[in-house]
Every structure is written in structure tokens, then in C-alpha cells.
Amino acid sequence: MTLDRKDQRILQEARETYGLNAELLVAIEELSELSAIVAKIPRYKTIEAAQDALKNRVLDEYVDVIIVLDHIRAAMDITEYQFEMRKNEKLERVERWLATGSDIAISTIIRE
Numbered sequence: 001m002t003l004d005r006k007d008q009r010i011l012q013e014a015r016e017t018y019g020l021n022a023e024l025l026v027a028i029e030e031l032s033e034l035s036a037i038v039a040k041i042p043r044y045k046t047i048e049a050a051q052d053a054l055k056n057r058v059l060d061e062y063v064d065v066i067i068v069l070d071h072i073r074a075a076m077d078i079t080e081y082q083f084e085m086r087k088n089e090k091l092e093r094v095e096r097w098l099a100t101g102s103d104i105a106i107s108t109i110i111r112e
Contacts, residue, residue: 027068
């Protein structure tokens with residue numbers, strides 16, 4: 001679920017055509033739309049009911065966000081190496097949280 005070189009080329013052309021600022025405004029909109037639809041999931045009695053009702057809408061917004069994340073990456077000049085290093089740091093932190101037990105509150109305490 002990543003963007004290949006062709007996808008990235010198309011998105012680079014979009015930035016060149018429409019401007020980076022315009023694409024960043026679209027990114028804000030798409031991130032908000034995904035947030036809004038995900039916020040509805042806990043309202044359902046079961047995850048299966050939420051999937052039945054929301055899956056296609058979530059999928060649409062999820063894909064939109066994956067696309068606009070490339071505009072954010074480009075705006076901040078984030079390299080693949082930088083991304084991988086930070087991703088690994090974040091996943092190591094999750095592993096530390098998991099090692100402490102099953103209370104999600106630990107994620108508000110252990111931030112490093």
C-alpha cells in the first residue's frame with residue numbers, strides 16, 4: 001500500500017501544475033475527511049457492523065490520504081531513509097508499550 005514511481009511522478013506533476021500550497025490544502029481536507037469517518041466507527045456495536053456500513057467510505061478516504069501524504073513528504077523534503085528511520089523508532093516505542101502490559105494509557109506516559 002505504497003506509491004510506486006509512476007504514482008509519485010503523477011503527484012509531482014500535480015504539484016507542478018496546481019502548486020504545492022494548493023495540494024497541501026487538499027491534504028488538510030483529506031486528512032480531516034478520514035478523521036471524521038474514522039470517528040464514526042466506535043458508534044457501531046461491532047467492528048463488523050462498522051465495516052458493513054463504512055468500509056467503502058473509509059477506503060476512499062484512506063486512499064486519498066495515502067496520496068496526499070506524498071505532497072506533505074515532498075513539501076518537507078522527507079527522504080526514504082529519514083522515513084524508514086523514524087518509522088522504526090516509532091515501532092520500537094510501540095514494542096516498549098506492549099512490553100509493559102495491555103493498558104493503552106501507557107502510550108500517554110512513555111513518549112520516548
